[in-house]
Amino acid sequence: MDNREDVEIGRVAKELINQLSVVLRTAQIHDPNNIAVVSVIDKMTALVNHLIVSERVIALELRGEYFYINELRVRYALEHLLNFDFLVREFKKRELGSIVFKDKISPEDIKVFIKAFISSTFSSKPFDVIDEKLSVVKTITVDRLKKIVDEGALEPRKMVKKAYFNAVSYTRGVINKIQSGEKVNIKKAKRVVETMVDQILEQEQLLLGMTAIKDYDEYTYHHSVNVSVLSIALGQHLGLNRKMLTELGMVALFHDIGKMEIPYDILNKPTNFTDEEWKIIRKHPVWGVRALLKLKKLDTLTIKSAIVAFEHHMHFDLSGYPRTVKGLELDFFSKIVCLADQYDAMTSSRVYSRIPMSPDKALSIMMERAGKELDPLLFKFFTNMVGVFPIGTLVMLNTKELGLVYESNQLFAARPRVMLIMDTHGNRIKGHVADLTEKDARDQYIRTIVRTMDPNKYKINLAEYLL
Amino acid sequence: MYPTNNPIYINTLDDNFAKLRDFFYDHDKLTLKIRQNDILYDAEQVYFSTDKEDNLALFFFKDGLREITFSKGLTYEEMEDFLRIISLDFNREVLDDDLVTLFWEKDFQNIDYVVDDVVLSDEENYEERAVEEIKEKGPSEDNLQKAYEDAFRDEEEIKDVSIVPLADRDLQSLVVELERDSLDKIGKLFDILFEMLFMSEKNSDYDDLADFFMGAVEYAVGRGEITMVTDLLARAKAAADNKNYSDEIRNCATRIIYLSGSETVINLLGEILDTGQELEEKIIEDFIRYLDRNAIAPFMKVLGELRSIHARKIVIDALVVLGTKDIMTLAKGLSDSRWYVVRNIIYILRKIGDKRAVDHLLKTVKHGDVRVKKEVIRALGELGGSGVLQALRECLEDPDIQVRSAALKAFGNIGSEAAKKILLGRFLDKNFKDKHFDEKKEYFEVLARWKDKEIFDYFVATLKTRTFLGRAKNVENRSCAAYGLGLTGNKEALPFLNKYKNDSNKLLREYCFSAIKRLESG
Numbered sequence: 001m002d003n004r005e006d007v008e009i010g011r012v013a014k015e016l017i018n019q020l021s022v023v024l025r026t027a028q029i030h031d032p033n034n035i036a037v038v039s040v041i042d043k044m045t046a047l048v049n050h051l052i053v054s055e056r057v058i059a060l061e062l063r064g065e066y067f068y069i070n071e072l073r074v075r076y077a078l079e080h081l082l083n084f085d086f087l088v089r090e091f092k093k094r095e096l097g098s099i100v101f102k103d104k105i106s107p108e109d110i111k112v113f114i115k116a117f118i119s120s121t122f123s124s125k126p127f128d129v130i131d132e133k134l135s136v137v138k139t140i141t142v143d144r145l146k147k148i149v150d151e152g153a154l155e156p157r158k159m160v161k162k163a164y165f166n167a168v169s170y171t172r173g174v175i176n177k178i179q180s181g182e183k184v185n186i187k188k189a190k191r192v193v194e195t196m197v198d199q200i201l202e203q204e205q206l207l208l209g210m211t212a213i214k215d216y217d218e219y220t221y222h223h224s225v226n227v228s229v230l231s232i233a234l235g236q237h238l239g240l241n242r243k244m245l246t247e248l249g250m251v252a253l254f255h256d257i258g259k260m261e262i263p264y265d266i267l268n269k270p271t272n273f274t275d276e277e278w279k280i281i282r283k284h285p286v287w288g289v290r291a292l293l294k295l296k297k298l299d300t301l302t303i304k305s306a307i308v309a310f311e312h313h314m315h316f317d318l319s320g321y322p323r324t325v326k327g328l329e330l331d332f333f334s335k336i337v338c339l340a341d342q343y344d345a346m347t348s349s350r351v352y353s354r355i356p357m358s359p360d361k362a363l364s365i366m367m368e369r370a371g372k373e374l375d376p377l378l379f380k381f382f383t384n385m386v387g388v389f390p391i392g393t394l395v396m397l398n399t400k401e402l403g404l405v406y407e408s409n410q411l412f413a414a415r416p417r418v419m420l421i422m423d424t425h426g427n428r429i430k431g432h433v434a435d436l437t438e439k440d441a442r443d444q445y446i447r448t449i450v451r452t453m454d455p456n457k458y459k460i461n462l463a464e465y466l467l
Numbered sequence: 468m469y470p471t472n473n474p475i476y477i478n479t480l481d482d483n484f485a486k487l488r489d490f491f492y493d494h495d496k497l498t499l500k501i502r503q504n505d506i507l508y509d510a511e512q513v514y515f516s517t518d519k520e521d522n523l524a525l526f527f528f529k530d531g532l533r534e535i536t537f538s539k540g541l542t543y544e545e546m547e548d549f550l551r552i553i554s555l556d557f558n559r560e561v562l563d564d565d566l567v568t569l570f571w572e573k574d575f576q577n578i579d580y581v582v583d584d585v586v587l588s589d590e591e592n593y594e595e596r597a598v599e600e601i602k603e604k605g606p607s608e609d610n611l612q613k614a615y616e617d618a619f620r621d622e623e624e625i626k627d628v629s630i631v632p633l634a635d636r637d638l639q640s641l642v643v644e645l646e647r648d649s650l651d652k653i654g655k656l657f658d659i660l661f662e663m664l665f666m667s668e669k670n671s672d673y674d675d676l677a678d679f680f681m682g683a684v685e686y687a688v689g690r691g692e693i694t695m696v697t698d699l700l701a702r703a704k705a706a707a708d709n710k711n712y713s714d715e716i717r718n719c720a721t722r723i724i725y726l727s728g729s730e731t732v733i734n735l736l737g738e739i740l741d742t743g744q745e746l747e748e749k750i751i752e753d754f755i756r757y758l759d760r761n762a763i764a765p766f767m768k769v770l771g772e773l774r775s776i777h778a779r780k781i782v783i784d785a786l787v788v789l790g791t792k793d794i795m796t797l798a799k800g801l802s803d804s805r806w807y808v809v810r811n812i813i814y815i816l817r818k819i820g821d822k823r824a825v826d827h828l829l830k831t832v833k834h835g836d837v838r839v840k841k842e843v844i845r846a847l848g849e850l851g852g853s854g855v856l857q858a859l860r861e862c863l864e865d866p867d868i869q870v871r872s873a874a875l876k877a878f879g880n881i882g883s884e885a886a887k888k889i890l891l892g893r894f895l896d897k898n899f900k901d902k903h904f905d906e907k908k909e910y911f912e913v914l915a916r917w918k919d920k921e922i923f924d925y926f927v928a929t930l931k932t933r934t935f936l937g938r939a940k941n942v943e944n945r946s947c948a949a950y951g952l953g954l955t956g957n958k959e960a961l962p963f964l965n966k967y968k969n970d971s972n973k974l975l976r977e978y979c980f981s982a983i984k985r986l987e988s989g
Contacts (some may be wrong), residue, residue, distance in 0.1 A: 008512060024948070064876075071540065072576070073576060078497065081638065082633060082638070096986070123898060161594060162594060163584075164596075164599055165593055165594035165598075166584055166587045168593070168594075168597065169587075169593040169594075170587060172590075172593075173590070186563050187563060187564060187568065188564045188566060188587055190565075190568045191531075191565065191568060191584070191587050192587050193568055193570045194567075194568060195587070196582060213601065218597075238641060238645075239641070242571075242572070242574060246572075272877065286663055286666060289659060289663065290675060290679075293675075293679045293682065298565075298680070298682040298685070298686040299563065299684060299686075300652070301563075301684075303652045303653065303655075303656050303686075304652060306656060306658065307652060307655055307659065307661065310662075312658045322662065322666065324658075324662045325661075325662060325665055326658055326661070326662065328655070328658055328659075328662075331648065331655065332644055332645065332647075332648035332653070333648075375643070377637060377640050377641065380631055380637060381635060381637075383631070383642075384633060385630075395618075396618035402614060402615050402618060403610075419737065421611065421615075422611065422615045426612065426615045426616075429609060451618055453614060453617065453618060454616075457608045457614075458610045458613060458614035458617075460610070460611065460614065461599040461601070461602070461802050463598070463602055464602060467598055467601070467602070
């Protein structure tokens with residue numbers, strides 16, 4: 001197969017995945033015989049049958065966060081982002097690993113598949129339901145989702161932890177080196193960020209969970225890494241490619257580098273800042289630019305880092321600082337980092353305001369700021385990413401169980417996965433993670449969030465649960 | 468070592484790919500384990516070296532690579548990309564990426580690798596220590612109990628953060644935003660640096676800023692973003708001239724302009740020009756306009772190094788503009804060892820037209836290269852001034868006809884009485900008549916430019932002169948005089964010319980005839 005064929009198959013593959021997503025979404029709303037459903041099924045049938053001529057068999061497989069068609073990884077396209085994401089979640093929810101089209105198909109075959117797919121929604125063994133109901137169709141088969149485990153590789157949680165702490169350790173080293181006038185190794189920074197990008201692509205929720213732990217002693221370093229992680233995650237939801245995600249992660253990692261110039265006594269002051277101290281604090285964006293431009297010879301990444309360091313407090317409506325003579329239009333990365341920065345700062349206990357907030361409260365404040373301090377479009381993506389109940393939110397359930405949000409749910413924002421920490425009788429428990437999308441035999445949700453609480457107020461050590 | 472279209476390069480790749488293809492005929496994967504000094508395949512050592520410099524295993528190992536796996540399905544392009552990456556010169560400072568980053572960016576589909584990230588951590592056991600510390604800060608059960616109890620009080624309720632589903636319109640807006648963001652950021656950096664200039668407080672701030680601007684200008688020029696730099700210089704000039712700004716700001720702005728004409732910047736511009744990248748001359752002209760005289764010397768240096776004629780022309784035009792700011796510096800280029808540089812500098816001085824250049828030009832009249840001599844004679848002819856006529860007079864006796872011819876034209880350009888006298892004096896020279904016909908003709912041609920009575924009478928007299936001795940040479944002189952009369956445009960010459968238009972000598976006849984035609988047609 002030459003490159004041109006690869007490109008053509010890649011294009012058809014993208015369309016096929018997109019169309020499958022459209023079919024499933026439409027079928028979840030309308031009856032299978034509805035004209036809207038019939039029309040999208042016909043298009044899907046045509047796409048499969050077109051590709052089958054050259055490929056003979058089409059295996060659409062989900063591996064990690066990526067779809068592969070006949071071993072060719074299908075790259076995300078921005079215009080199909082939502083549909084790709086939808087399909088990934090749906091496949092995962094049903095433990096569906098692959099769909100294999102073994103020959104030309106008919107619209108009826110797709111209808112059987114749709115019915116099987118939809119009827120598996122509330123089953124405890126969704127894949128088995130699909131597999132069984134699809135057995136009447138000879139041209140389409142399915143396989144169970146395989147867990148991706150590299151031989152000898154560490155389990156995902158350990159890898160995520162390692163990536164996170166490597167980043168913190170590196171950031172700490174960079175700040176120390178700059179302060180002592182030593183040369184900084186940028187190659188290492190790229191490696192650190194690339195690892196985080198990989199983890200975001202593979203284990204987004206786990207890495208976001210690391211950012212929810214706010215009691216680290218070394219706030220400055222953790223904050224830099226958290227902002228980097230949150231920015232990369234948002235960037236991924238915005239459809240940025242891996243290279244752009246690395247750049248974004250890098251500029252976010254260094255966004256606060258100017259703070260190293262702020263005297264220690266001010267940075268760690270336990271009470272509110274005086275006007276004079278605020279004046280000093282407000283200089284850190286400019287100091288950041290200075291530090292970055294002195295770091296190494298100018299290149300694209302340094303320029304982008306300097307821009308973000310300068311702009312990350314300027315605000316969407318330019319009401320922040322530094323105030324500029326010429327009206328600047330904020331850089332795209334600056335707006336992303338600004339969101340991540342505000343969210344992490346508000347939910348942390350060592351920022352200037354000294355009052356840490358619960359993640360959901362921070363989000364509600366940020367919602368008020370959207371359109372003023374924050375870019376409303378990006379905020380929309382951000383809330384879709386972190387969910388109504390971000391990781392680390394303390395929640396009371398209708399079952400009188402107390403829990404911590406453990407993983408957000410992209411499809412059902414109000415129904416995340418929750419780690420239960422107190423049972424219905426108020427006894428401390430640990431370990432069980434409940435999926436709030438679970439329903440009982442009467443098709444009712446088993447658990448629902450009735451109240452959110454501030455974990456900081458009760459000094460709940462998130463690390464104990466999330467690390 | 469070889470360009471990518473070299474047959475040796477292509478054959479090597481083809482051979483390698485053929486070997487891999489043969490291997491994958493029987494195997495699905497080729498996994499190489501990497502250790503500090505050796506590479507293993509299937510537990511068997513296939514490479515070994517203890518060398519510190521030339522050691523492929525160490526080359527992979529030091530960046531954390533511990534295993535590389537090539538899979539069946541490996542494409543030719545992937546293999547070539549892989550080999551290209553490992554062939555890069557990683558010792559060069561400019562390379563900010565290590566092997567792993569470059570592999571990562573390629574996102575190979577059929578090459579996997581295992582990396583030990585221990586090289587990334589700055590501290591041993593940092594993770595363990597940090598986790599231990601954070602876990603030690605665990606809460607007392609009472610707090611958790613209290614949270615549980617509080618949950619039943621009506622103190623806090625679910626916050627109303629509604630998640631607005633993303634719509635197609637959001638994605639369209641995002642695409643627009645991303646497109647806008649793809650533009651080069653250097654203009655933005657200039658904006659920020661200017662903002663910082665107005666925020667600066669200490670002397671060291673201004674020093675830093677001048678360095679930052681310098682770096683940014685070099686970056687922009689290196690990428691051919693000349694217009695951006697011109698805009699920056701325009702702003703710097705406006706700031707330098709604005710008396711409402713502090714002296715520090717104005718001085719810094721002046722430094723920016725000065726530094727933009729540094730050797731580094733001009734060298735970068737030269738490189739860009741020499742690559743053949745299409746740059747409108749107007750863009751360079753606008754840029755040059757803001758530079759200071761310190762840019763002259765670097766431009767002159769670049770002039771001697773450029774390979775393309777187009778680039779040299781642009782630099783010459785730049786020096787014509789810049790040179791007016793410092794003729795002395797420009798004139799130093801006349802001592803350059805390369806004849807073409809000297810000739811270019813003479814051209815530039817001529818174009819500038821500043822008479823202060825004459826003294827310097829006179830020193831090059833005796834240059835060893837005829838092409839330089841011709842250029843300087845032309846320049847002197849256009850500039851005129853004291854000492855020029857004497858130098859040109861000497862040139863009329865130069866052994867090279869091209870030099871003599873240039874000198875004649877220069878006299879014509881000067882057009883003064885003194886110049887005329889010198890040329891007329893040359894006719895009295897006993898050897899004049901023996902000059903080649905074409906050279907003599909050129910004398911008459913140049914003298915015709917004066918168009919005055921003295922010249923007219925002299926030409927008529929020459930036309931009429933008959934001799935017995937040296938008759939052939941005399942006819943040549945008379946023919947030249949006829950030619951000269953035609954050029955004067957004076958119709959009073961017609962009766963004299965008509966008299967000889969039927970002369971028995973063919974040469975004289977033809978020249979008289981041509982001159983008559985010229986005069987009659989006006």
